[in-house]
Amino acid sequence: MIKIAVFASGTGTNFDAILENINAGKLSAKLALMVCDKPMALVVEKAKKANIPSFVFDPKDYPSKAAYDQAILEQCHQHEVDLIILAGYMRIVSSVLLQAYPHRIINIHPSLLPAFKGKDAIKQAYDYGVKVMGVSVHYVNEDLDGGDIIAQKAFNCEGMNLDEAEKNIHAIEHQLYPQTIQKIIEELTI
Numbered sequence: 001m002i003k004i005a006v007f008a009s010g011t012g013t014n015f016d017a018i019l020e021n022i023n024a025g026k027l028s029a030k031l032a033l034m035v036c037d038k039p040m041a042l043v044v045e046k047a048k049k050a051n052i053p054s055f056v057f058d059p060k061d062y063p064s065k066a067a068y069d070q071a072i073l074e075q076c077h078q079h080e081v082d083l084i085i086l087a088g089y090m091r092i093v094s095s096v097l098l099q100a101y102p103h104r105i106i107n108i109h110p111s112l113l114p115a116f117k118g119k120d121a122i123k124q125a126y127d128y129g130v131k132v133m134g135v136s137v138h139y140v141n142e143d144l145d146g147g148d149i150i151a152q153k154a155f156n157c158e159g160m161n162l163d164e165a166e167k168n169i170h171a172i173e174h175q176l177y178p179q180t181i182q183k184i185i186e187e188l189t190i
Ligand code: GAR
Pocket: 008, 009, 010, 011, 012, 013, 014, 015, 087, 088, 089, 090, 108, 109, 110, 118, 119, 120, 121, 145, 170, 173
């Protein structure tokens, strides 16, 4: 069984979706570790309730990004993590993790990449006046939201307000991410 770590910084609705898919037998993985850089984030409570081992840290407690990524790496090794899933993890991953997990770190981003990288992607796209919005799942490399795209799903957002567009994006994410992770796992285990 492939062991995954989910990295998150916030509400953790993608964390929920991944866990639900595992529990429903639709995602053949063990959620071995949850990593969070925000001790007060809701996802921390969720992982605790679900008895998922967690590594919660405050970046301010470390002298550098490399130092906390090294601490994360040690946790990943300890929990024998095969694949790292970024799910609303609002930090750039350093070479410490990228070199240890080449082509084994994936991210979900709420836009049709390469458009609207970075923070507040949904609002960026909405303010731009796009007619089509969507979600991307991609490999993580040293460029922000820049790695190879694995999956995308688009929808027509004409006439939607920002709230409706956000709800649509999240509903798509909660389906697309577990499905895409399952496909990657199947390829890894063939
Ligand atoms: C998701 O919409 C995810 O795509 C986005 O953060 C949200 C996290 O929601 N990620 C990024 O913007 C990464 N650049 P969640 O905590 O409820 O899963």
